[in-house]
Amino acid sequence: MAGVEVVNVFTCRNAGGNPCPVVVDAAGLDPAGMQEVARQHGHESGFILPAEDEAHDFRFRFFVPNHEMEMCAHATVGALWLLAKHGRLPASPVRIATASGSVAGFVSATENGTVSVEITQPAGRVVPLSPEQAGDVLAALDVSRETLADLPLHNAVTSRVKTLVPMRDPEKLHALVANPVAVEAICRRIGSTGLYPYAIVDGEARVFEARQFPRSSGYPEDAATGIAAAALAFGLLHDRTIAADDRPIRVYQGRAMGSLSEITVRLGFAGDRAIGCLLGGEVAPTTGLAQAIAEDGRQ
Structure with a gap:
């Protein structure tokens, strides 16, 4: 198996986070091999490939145990963190090609060696559910x-x-x-990749808690989902739950799983129009069982 390194992404006070296997040199892996890495580790996995054009520095691919994904925020953040640790990053911003489009990564290091990573996401689109669709979602969550x-x-x-x-x-x-079978069924009917229930903790301070129940990833819940947190930021803006400014939005996820994670989203504006966001969080090396599995995979 290709060399797999596991990091925890979107950690909170150096704990929790979402474990992410990353293959820094994935040029020798075909899609079946990439999916096998995700299956063996049981998590979203990131694969770093050479760029295919001069507009990008790298190409990233992402797999969960059941399928390939167009984009995975925490795998992107984790991969950039590892590239920085290995001294393999070009000048910031880093230009990344993904199946969902181009992503820019901003990587900086403090004097004590801490690496900070933020990635871009485009402006969000928000579409309210119909009463029938909303009822089906509530039934899947049994609420x-x-x-x-x-x-x-x-x-x-x-x-x-x-x-x-x-x-x-x-x-x-x-x-x-949540009922995973019902979650998958309703997500497919409404064109969603996961249910993201959330609650306001402190609206003025822009602090929220959330959970992610994915459609068909091969596991029932995620400890941290950056793409969902970015979507939430635009939903909050749409509902006027938050003011239209660039103060950080903090989303805490994974508490119910015993793996509290912290995701930060900063909306960007051109005048009064939201044009995208920066999505970031802390990364830490994985220790314990997950790291042992990773090292097993290198042998």
């Missing part, structure tokens, strides 16, 4: 409308469509028990 905040349910997208479900409070959010 009633009384558990929701007084906000609409949306499909929102920057790179991959996520369904935003506004819960009344964090306690109800963390009590959710």
Whole structure:
């Protein structure tokens, strides 16, 4: 197997985060081999390939155990962090080709060696669900409308469509028990890649909690989902839950899994029009069992 390095991405106070296997030199892997890496590790996995044109520095591919993905934010952040640690980055910004389009990565290092990574996402699109669609989403989550905040349910997208479900409070959010079969069925009907229920923790401070139940990744829940957090930021802006400015939005995810993660989103504006966002978070080397699996894969 190709050399696999595992990092935790979107960690919170150097803990939690979403484990991400990355192959820094994936030129020798075909798609079946890439998917096999994701299957063996049981997580979204990132693969770094040479650029195919002069407009980019690298090409990234992403797999979950069940299929290839067009874009994976935490794998992109983790891959850039590893490239920086290996001293293989060109000057920032780094130009990355993905199946969902071009992404720019901004990588900086502090004097103590900490590497900070942010990546771009395009302006989000937000489409409210119909009453029938909303009812089917609530059935998949086994909740009633009384558990929701007084906000609409949306499909929102920057790179991959996520369904935003506004819960009344964090306690109800963390009590959710989703039915994976029902989640997959409703996601396919409404053109979504995952349900993203969220709750407002502190609206003025722009702090939110969220959970991600993916459509068909091969596991029931994600500890951190950057693409969903970016979609949420545009949903919040659409609903006027947040003001139209570039102050950081902090999304905490994974608490119900015992792996608390922190994702930061900063919206960008041209005048009063949102034109995209920067998505970032902390990265840490994986220790323990996940690292042992990674090292096993290198042998």
